[in-house]
Amino acid sequence: MKTYDELSFFDNAFIADLLQEAGNKVEYWDIRATVSEGTTLDFTDQRSTEISSYEMTNCGIRAFINGGWGFSVFKDLNKDSIKSSFLKSIKLAKLTRSLLKNEFKITERDPLEKSFKINSKLPLSDVNIEEKIELVKSHEKIAAGSSKLVTNTRTIYMDGVSNYIFINSFGSKIKQKLSYLRLLNMVYSRKAGITQRSINSVGGLGGFEIVSTEKAEKISEKTAQESIKLLDAKSPIGGQFTIIADPKLAGTLIHEALGHACEADLVLSKESILKEKIGKKIALQDINVIDDPSMGQGKKLGLPYELFGSYFVDDEGIPSQKTTIIENGILKNYLHNLETSSRMNLPPNGHGRASSSSAKPQVRMGFTYIEPKDWNVEELIRDTKNGILCEDFLYGYTNPTTGNFQFKCKFSYKIENGERKELMRDVALSGMILEVLKKVSAIGDQKSFSYSDGVCGKGGQSVRVCDGRPYIRVDDITVGGLN
Amino acid sequence: MYEDIDIFELAKFAIKIAEKNYSNYKCAEVFIGKSEYLNIEVEENSVKYSEIGRNHGISIRVYRKNGSIGFAFTNILKKKVVEKIVKNAIKMMRVGTPDPDFKNLPEKLKPYPVVEGLYDRSIKNLSIEDAIEYVKDLIKTCTEDDQAISQSGDFTANSNLSYVFNSNGVEVSGEETYFNISSNMIVKDVINGEVSNGYESQMRRKLVDIDGTKTAEEALKNAKRNLHRKKIKTKKMQVILSPKGTINLILNPIASAINAETYQYKRSFLVGKRGKKIGSDLINIDDNALINGRVGSNIFDGEGFPCRNKNIIEHGQFLQSGLLHNSYTAGKENIESTGNASRRSFSSIPSIGISNLVFQPGITLKDELIQNVKEGILLNSTADSPNIATGDFSGLISQGNLIQNGEIKHALNETMFGINLLDLFENITSISKEYKIYGPYSAPYVKIDKVQIIGAQS
Numbered sequence: 034m035k036t037y038d039e040l041s042f043f044d045n046a047f048i049a050d051l052l053q054e055a056g057n058k059v060e061y062w063d064i065r066a067t068v069s070e071g072t073t074l075d076f077t078d079q080r081s082t083e084i085s086s087y088e089m090t091n092c093g094i095r096a097f098i099n100g101g102w103g104f105s106v107f108k109d110l111n112k113d114s115i116k117s118s119f120l121k122s123i124k125l126a127k128l129t130r131s132l133l134k135n136e137f138k139i140t141e142r143d144p145l146e147k148s149f150k151i152n153s154k155l156p157l158s159d160v161n162i163e164e165k166i167e168l169v170k171s172h173e174k175i176a177a178g179s180s181k182l183v184t185n186t187r188t189i190y191m192d193g194v195s196n197y198i199f200i201n202s203f204g205s206k207i208k209q210k211l212s213y214l215r216l217l218n219m220v221y222s223r224k225a226g227i228t229q230r231s232i233n234s235v236g237g238l239g240g241f242e243i244v245s246t247e248k249a250e251k252i253s254e255k256t257a258q259e260s261i262k263l264l265d266a267k268s269p270i271g272g273q274f275t276i277i278a279d280p281k282l283a284g285t286l287i288h289e290a291l292g293h294a295c296e297a298d299l300v301l302s303k304e305s306i307l308k309e310k311i312g313k314k315i316a317l318q319d320i321n322v323i324d325d326p327s328m329g330q331g332k333k334l335g336l337p338y339e340l341f342g343s344y345f346v347d348d349e350g351i352p353s354q355k356t357t358i359i360e361n362g363i364l365k366n367y368l369h370n371l372e373t374s375s376r377m378n379l380p381p382n383g384h385g386r387a388s389s390s391s392a393k394p395q396v397r398m399g400f401t402y403i404e405p406k407d408w409n410v411e412e413l414i415r416d417t418k419n420g421i422l423c424e425d426f427l428y429g430y431t432n433p434t435t436g437n438f439q440f441k442c443k444f445s446y447k448i449e450n451g452e453r454k455e456l457m458r459d460v461a462l463s464g465m466i467l468e469v470l471k472k473v474s475a476i477g478d479q480k481s482f483s484y485s486d487g488v489c490g491k492g493g494q495s496v497r498v499c500d501g502r503p504y505i506r507v508d509d510i511t512v513g514g515l516n
Numbered sequence: 517m518y519e520d521i522d523i524f525e526l527a528k529f530a531i532k533i534a535e536k537n538y539s540n541y542k543c544a545e546v547f548i549g550k551s552e553y554l555n556i557e558v559e560e561n562s563v564k565y566s567e568i569g570r571n572h573g574i575s576i577r578v579y580r581k582n583g584s585i586g587f588a589f590t591n592i593l594k595k596k597v598v599e600k601i602v603k604n605a606i607k608m609m610r611v612g613t614p615d616p617d618f619k620n621l622p623e624k625l626k627p628y629p630v631v632e633g634l635y636d637r638s639i640k641n642l643s644i645e646d647a648i649e650y651v652k653d654l655i656k657t658c659t660e661d662d663q664a665i666s667q668s669g670d671f672t673a674n675s676n677l678s679y680v681f682n683s684n685g686v687e688v689s690g691e692e693t694y695f696n697i698s699s700n701m702i703v704k705d706v707i708n709g710e711v712s713n714g715y716e717s718q719m720r721r722k723l724v725d726i727d728g729t730k731t732a733e734e735a736l737k738n739a740k741r742n743l744h745r746k747k748i749k750t751k752k753m754q755v756i757l758s759p760k761g762t763i764n765l766i767l768n769p770i771a772s773a774i775n776a777e778t779y780q781y782k783r784s785f786l787v788g789k790r791g792k793k794i795g796s797d798l799i800n801i802d803d804n805a806l807i808n809g810r811v812g813s814n815i816f817d818g819e820g821f822p823c824r825n826k827n828i829i830e831h832g833q834f835l836q837s838g839l840l841h842n843s844y845t846a847g848k849e850n851i852e853s854t855g856n857a858s859r860r861s862f863s864s865i866p867s868i869g870i871s872n873l874v875f876q877p878g879i880t881l882k883d884e885l886i887q888n889v890k891e892g893i894l895l896n897s898t899a900d901s902p903n904i905a906t907g908d909f910s911g912l913i914s915q916g917n918l919i920q921n922g923e924i925k926h927a928l929n930e931t932m933f934g935i936n937l938l939d940l941f942e943n944i945t946s947i948s949k950e951y952k953i954y955g956p957y958s959a960p961y962v963k964i965d966k967v968q969i970i971g972a973q974s
Contacts, residue, residue: 076613077781079613080615081584081585081612081613082585082865083865084585084586084587084609084612085587085588085589085605085608085865086601086604086605087588087589087590087863088590088592088597088601089573089590089591089592090592093569100564101563101564102564102565102566103565103566103567104566104567105567105568105569106568106571107569107570108570108571108572108573108591108592109592121568125566125567125568125644126566128648129556129563129564129565129566132562132563132648132652133563133564134562135560135562135564162607162608162611163611166611166612184781185781185782221782221783227906228906230905269910271910271932271968271970272750272970273972273974298559301560302559302560302666302668302702303665303666303702303711304666304668304700304702304713306711391571393567430899430900432914434702434711434713435711435713435742437914437929439899439911439912439932441900441910459903460910461911461912461932463912463930463972464930465930511930511932511970511971511972512932513910513933513934513970
């Protein structure tokens with residue numbers, strides 16, 4: 034990418050110059066700058082509604098003084114604007130600091146001077162636009178042609194490459210060359226006055242090889258079949274039920290019902306129900322929950338690319354790493370950024386993430402999962418007298434303060450006397466964070482191992498995340514219904 | 517810093533490049549956006565973070581005679597990069613599929629309406645120090661209350677400039693301001709230690725209309741009302757939607773369902789209902805872009821088309837003309853755009869969005885609505901949304917209280933409810949005189965009969 038040159042002025046002399054400007058006026062600062070290029074293709078009913086390309090720059094500078102942060106965001110990347118924004122962020126930090134009642138320091142961490150690169154087998158720059166269009170067209174054709182019941186199809190292809198530089202006052206200088214791709218497919222079907230839809234996506238860090246994986250190649254066929262299947266699904270009956278959650282839903286459950294409340298910024302602001310729960314038993318003995326956004330997870334799952342929620346280092350220069358959240362039912366760790374780890378006097382664990390260089394890092398999850406145990410899926414269904422088998426999810430959310438969460442399942446099968454029965458749609462599940470982890474009555478085995486890729490929103494920012502792993506069974510969950 | 521870039525000249529330059537590279541195009545449009553903002557954040561009831569930022573960018577949309585579209589954008593406002601972007605857009609257009617439904621981009625036909633109060637000059641002199649004063653009101657409200665233990669919140673000031681220039685002769689620019697204040701108050705019951713939160717926000721065009729104290733007090737009231745949460749039993753009950761509940765369950769879904777794109781692709785539960793009755797006579801909803809000073813008001817839309825007022829639902833009847841259009845969806849029906857082309861920024865192709873969606877208030881006082889309920893629920897908010905294609909809703913009440921014998925009682929825990937929106941519209945029995953404005957929505961209290969409530973109490 035030739036635009037890489039745009040970041041070349043971040044040389045040692047310029048950094049030394051900034052260090053001198055900062056002098057002893059600030060306690061911590063960091064600069065993030067990104068130059069990116071990308072493509073979006075959006076097709077509806079086999080016609081292009083958007084074929085676009087972009088070239089963008091983003092830069093954000095943070096300064097910190099004794100508990101107060103200042104942040105300055107701008108788009109014109111040159112030495113002058115960086116320097117003037119640097120001074121602005123220092124002024125903002127000073128002003129913030131003057132009104133602050135909670136004083137704290139940022140603990141100095143080891144500097145990291147390193148370059149990272151996403152290796153793509155088929156780099157995006159080597160693939161021409163016609164090839165990308167052919168791909169989208171072929172998925173649109175498969176989806177539209179799969180049944181007469183299909184009324185409407187949509188396929189979105191997005192890719193992007195970026196060069197990202199991170200510099201901070203600890204002496205870190207991190208350069209990254211990143212590349213991502215995401216393919217989304219949506220199909221609407223209609224029968225007897227009822228419309229149903231299904232959405233699937235495949236995303237990862239890497240190049241055009243991502244679209245040649247089995248999961249990606251079958252995406253449109255799968256989505257179309259799902260939307261048709263839903264036409265015959267029944268509306269759910271509300272009440273209390275035992276549910277078996279498939280890996281995608283189980284991952285979301287852990288993400289929503291536990292993950293968010295483990296974000297240390299919410300703990301410090303008294304917004305998390307898990308405040309003062311470290312070292313306490315909050316789940317059954319059998320439960321181990323991990324967040325591991327480090328690279329290499331894709332390979333473990335047999336994929337030729339990195340997972341969508343993975344990263345080399347977080348947006349504060351801390352390497353991604355495996356963090357144990359729950360071990361044998363006991364809450365072990367919160368997820369931290371630089372600030373929360375400094376204030377709680379703990380090592381950081383690489384969860385300071387931002388949606389772009391123009392947004393501030395927040396505490397965020399990466400790849401959150403439950404460790405598999407020994408239940409075989411079929412065994413699990415046979416062992417359930419009355420319940421609901423829930424597969425995949427549409428969305429979920431949680432209120433970390435009250436602990437109440439909800440999510441919506443894509444497919445739900447009634448289970449009667451250990452047998453899978455009719456399909457239901459739009460099943461909504463609700464529960465309480467501190468109760469649900471104690472209601473887990475079985476955890477699936479390694480074979481059922483799977484994951485989802487998506488984006489998660491917090492404070493107006495969206496970041497890439499993955500959740501996953503085995504089937505789990507939860508007793509006594511509230512199910513919403515229209516009947 | 518931007519003064520040295522003449523955006524008007526840059527836009528004309530872009531069109532010229534397009535002509536030079538592909539003179540046979542059907543039409544082309546350049547959109548330029550510039551914005552500046554300032555943001556102060558409160559965490560742990562203390563000012564912790566302040567941010568200033570600026571953004572700018574240019575996009576070009578170009579159509580071939582057969583309707584195929586090309587689009588490209590950049591935030592690097594240099595002629596060299598803009599030239600490259602225009603060439604990219606043409607390249608994209610050439611490989612796109614033909615679209616016989618595309619008619620044309622807007623033409624300059626009509627004068628623009630006059631709408632006052634979209635831009636507040638005081639933003640020019642607004643310093644971080646001034647902005648912090650608004651946030652201090654938030655902090656004070658929390659500090660002075662015994663039950664409030666923490667608060668997060670923010671204040672944001674935004675100014676945007678948009679400029680639309682197309683090859684059909686449309687050329688229009690305008691400036692607007694937004695100010696926003698929000699509070700998420702955390703309260704703790706002194707006796708049993710129960711913690712809960714309450715949220716409130718305000719978005720206005722004018723700085724003087726921002727009231728931090730009122731916002732924080734309302735958040736505090738919501739938080740306290742959300743204490744003493746109990747599970748209830750499954751039952752059919754009356755539900756009163758607060759203005760926020762009305763937005764969640766009625767206005768927001770309607771905004772999606774009347775979007776002509778959603779409708780034309782048959783993804784709306786209102787498909788086939790144009791010109792028909794879809795609910796109670798009490799429902800009257802307009803989408804009005806011309807209310808002075810309101811957040812959703814505008815003179816022109818994202819394609820430079822003049823904005824106006826549109827009646828959507830009259831006495832429960834979904835009007836034949838009740839869809840919101842941009843130039844593409846309007847062209848498909850051979851009508852004129854309704855001026856609802858919306859762009860989140862220069863980087864997006866215009867989609868369709870509401871102006872100010874106004875649910876006309878009724879004649880009953882809000883207190884009377886509540887007093888007449890024997891057993892029911894006051895629903896303040898649900899973070900969930902219905903399935904727009906089917907109108908089915910099934911979700912969690914994130915903030916709600918039980919009403920017994922006309923009095924608001926304890927808050928609800930793990931309580932869900934389910935209803936189809938068309939049943940909900942049918943079962944509306946009264947609408948309050950009082951209403952609240954949140955962003956582009958104007959919403960009263962709405963009473964609904966026979967809602968299926970699913971409680972977790974066995």
